[in-house]
Amino acid sequence: MEFTNQYLKELMDRVVMRNPGEKEFHQAVREVLESLEPVVEIHPEYIEKGVLESIVEPERIIKFRVPWVDDNGKVQVNRGFRVQFNSAIGPYKGGLRFHPSVYEGIIKFLGFEQIFKNSLTGLPIGGGKGGSDFDPKGKSDMEVMRFCQSFMIELSKHIGSYTDIPAGDIGVGSREIGYLFGQYKRSTTRFTGVLTGKGLEYGGSLARTEATGYGLCYFVEAMLNDHGTSFEGKTVVISGSGNVAIYATQKATELGAKVVALSDSDGYIYDKNGIDLSVVKQLKEVERKRIKEYVNFCPDALYFENCKEIWSIKCDIALPCATQNELDKHSALMLVDNGCIAVAEGANMPSTPEAIEVFLKNNILFGPAKAANAGGVATSALEMSQNSIRGYWTFEKVDARLREIMENIYANSSAAAEMYGMKGNLVAGANIAGFLKVANAMLEQGVV
Numbered sequence: 001m002e003f004t005n006q007y008l009k010e011l012m013d014r015v016v017m018r019n020p021g022e023k024e025f026h027q028a029v030r031e032v033l034e035s036l037e038p039v040v041e042i043h044p045e046y047i048e049k050g051v052l053e054s055i056v057e058p059e060r061i062i063k064f065r066v067p068w069v070d071d072n073g074k075v076q077v078n079r080g081f082r083v084q085f086n087s088a089i090g091p092y093k094g095g096l097r098f099h100p101s102v103y104e105g106i107i108k109f110l111g112f113e114q115i116f117k118n119s120l121t122g123l124p125i126g127g128g129k130g131g132s133d134f135d136p137k138g139k140s141d142m143e144v145m146r147f148c149q150s151f152m153i154e155l156s157k158h159i160g161s162y163t164d165i166p167a168g169d170i171g172v173g174s175r176e177i178g179y180l181f182g183q184y185k186r187s188t189t190r191f192t193g194v195l196t197g198k199g200l201e202y203g204g205s206l207a208r209t210e211a212t213g214y215g216l217c218y219f220v221e222a223m224l225n226d227h228g229t230s231f232e233g234k235t236v237v238i239s240g241s242g243n244v245a246i247y248a249t250q251k252a253t254e255l256g257a258k259v260v261a262l263s264d265s266d267g268y269i270y271d272k273n274g275i276d277l278s279v280v281k282q283l284k285e286v287e288r289k290r291i292k293e294y295v296n297f298c299p300d301a302l303y304f305e306n307c308k309e310i311w312s313i314k315c316d317i318a319l320p321c322a323t324q325n326e327l328d329k330h331s332a333l334m335l336v337d338n339g340c341i342a343v344a345e346g347a348n349m350p351s352t353p354e355a356i357e358v359f360l361k362n363n364i365l366f367g368p369a370k371a372a373n374a375g376g377v378a379t380s381a382l383e384m385s386q387n388s389i390r391g392y393w394t395f396e397k398v399d400a401r402l403r404e405i406m407e408n409i410y411a412n413s414s415a416a417a418e419m420y421g422m423k424g425n426l427v428a429g430a431n432i433a434g435f436l437k438v439a440n441a442m443l444e445q446g447v448v
């Protein structure tokens with residue numbers, strides 16, 4: 001899509017020029033600025049007062065060396081990042097990603113998206129993101145611990161329970177959060193809720209592990225209900241087999257659907273009987289094995305190399321839950337041709353812009369990541385609340401709040417799309433609804 005508003009076009013050109021080579025960040029900014037065209041027509045003050053120029057510029061970027069010693073006694077050096085993007089409505093909040101593909105552009109795209117996602121939750125959290133190009137895959141527990149400790153020695157200088165509260169993301173699960181928390185406590189002598197996704201024994205919240213996947217399904221159920229249908233009896237394909245994919249599979253199944261496929265970066269499994277989640281949990285959460293091992297336990301299941309082809313499976317609902325740009329135009333066309341009615345993003349930015357165009361043109365119900373996967377960070381904010389009151393809530397209480405938050409996100413995104421003349425376009429609706437609260441807070445706080 002071409003910009004019609006000259007200011008937005010020039011701003012986008014400036015973002016590309018000032019952040020060379022960061023294509024994921026450009027992609028994320030472009031999508032938001034495109035959605036804001038009708039907003040700036042009605043509210044020129046966002047342009048006049050410099051809000052848009054400020055919102056595309058991180059408040060602070062921290063970049064550091066992470067040296068650690070591997071099991072052979074050899075020194076390894078990785079890069080660490082924390083992008084503190086926007087604190088207009090609350091302290092920076094967003095996950096840490098450990099994956100070899102991490103560079104500044106990935107962290108900036110994720111941090112930028114996080115601003116609007118966090119705003120959509122209705123909770124007081126700003127946007128941030130961090131990570132490293134460290135690959136936990138194939139490393140021993142001791143290597144992961146030494147890396148996490150070195151990473152946190154530096155990061156601890158910049159975070160705090162009223163400043164910046166990281167959490168997990170790809171490659172950062174409960175094991176890594178435990179090591180990171182231990183080192184933070186040791187470095188600062190402070191036992192505070194500085195990280196979320198903590199273990200239940202030391203300040204974690206019930207339902208945080210499940211939250212992103214469950215929240216995704218609550219969002220989809222609200223979207224389907226609004227169109228006279230539900231998960232009941234539907235066939236679902238989910239990519240990935242990590243935290244988000246596993247708990248999306250669990251909730252979709254509980255809501256009456258049959259999930260027939262999961263993947264990892266090597267390939268995908270297809271089980272016509274419906275995925276046996278106890279096998280997946282054992283393989284992925286306990287043994288840290290590859291998804292192809294699944295067929296050794298479920299003989300009716302098939303394994304295929306090439307994870308991208310997972311979208312060729314006929315399904316009613318597709319939930320990409322692996323990584324950015326994993327679902328392209330070709331995959332989107334396959335889904336449409338096979339009669340898919342709904343797609344919702346558990347991963348961050350998994351659909352390319354061309355794929356999203358295919359979905360919107362073909363009236364597929366499409367839930368963008370900012371809205372659909374906000375359940376994880378929302379529940380992290382509920383973990384922060386519990387840490388602040390030094391108390392615990394029941395699973396049922398947290399889960400009920402999560403469901404309510406996801407239903408509100410759907411309703412608010414849908415209403416914003418309609419109000420700005422794009423009924424049914426939840427990409428625009430989520431961007432607008434998320435933006436307005438942050439932009440108004442920025443206006444009220446002056447030039448800071």
Ligand code: NDP
Pocket residue numbers: 168169170171172173212240241242243244245263264265266307321322323324326346347348373374376377
């Ligand atoms: P995990 O590390 O638990 O799992 C990631 C899954 O995605 C694995 O199956 C992994 O396979 C696969 N994957 C990763 N990179 C690639 C790649 N380049 N190509 C194909 N598959 C890949 O991460 P999460 O489940 O936590 O996160 C998944 C997505 O959800 C990410 O986009 C994340 O940003 C997003 N998200 C996560 C939240 C959370 O609470 N955890 C909250 C909101 C969004 P392999 O093992 O082969 O690498």
